[in-house]
Amino acid sequence: MNATGQKESAPDASRRVVWDVVASDIGPLLLAATDEGLVQVAFHATDAVRDDVLGRLGSRFGAEPAEAPDAPLLVEAGRQLAEYFAGRRRDFALPLDWSLSAGFNREVLRELASGVPYGAVVGYGELAGRVGQPGAAQAVGAAMGANPLPVVVPCHRVVERDGGIGGFGGGLETKRRLLALEGVLPEPLF
Known part of the structure; x- marks a missing residue:
């Protein structure tokens, strides 16, 4: 509780976050996922953008995100995004982690x-x-x-x-x- 009696928002209890950067027709995209699902897609994933996004995710989830290009959910997300950009996919079928919005x-x-x-x-x-x-x-x-x-x-x-x-x-x-x-x-x- 803070001084006004409201519950403070704490980072999610040390949840594992994995990430990768994938190429796309609109530039590199950073994909991040938790055990619940895809949690973040970030445009223009330069080193600076990547570091900023990963820093925020680490603060939010209480653990440093780990690069994991072979993580099954990230591989699947990358595959579906490639199909979308190739005009072969209209809907995404991925589990989503909605914890970054409320x-x-x-x-x-x-x-x-x-x-x-x-x-x-x-x-x-x-x-x-x-x-x-x-x-x-x-x-x-x-x-x-x-x-x-x-x-x-x-x-x-x-x-x-x-x-x-x-x-x-x-x-x-x-x-x-x-x-x-x-x-x-x-x-x-x-």
Whole structure:
């Protein structure tokens, strides 16, 4: 308990986290998993990004993440991502560890994962309405920005109601490429 009587959030009791970096059509992706499932996908996995993400995961889970390119879940996640980028996969069939999101964010991300199929888009406001919070479009935007599992939980499919593509933690060019892959936008000319 802290000084105000609220329970402090402690790291998850020393949970094992494994990770690997895989190549993709949008650049290197860091994949991290716990025994529960895939817990993190990070874009642009340079050494600096990797170190930052692994530091945060280590703090959260109470143990230093271990590089494990042969971990079965990471191998399977890499295989499914490769199929997705090759146009041979529309849905991911991976166990997910939702422990890096909570409350409204988790509710929105779960609705997105189950309710917005490949090749479709949804507006921020519409997604807010689907989880019973009409008028919470900005909060949905914040949930998308905090999505620990992009691509697998397809936050790139959330767009502005006026037709704009909105923001994206992986960069707007990455969002455009993902939407083009799914047939929502035309392929870039160059």
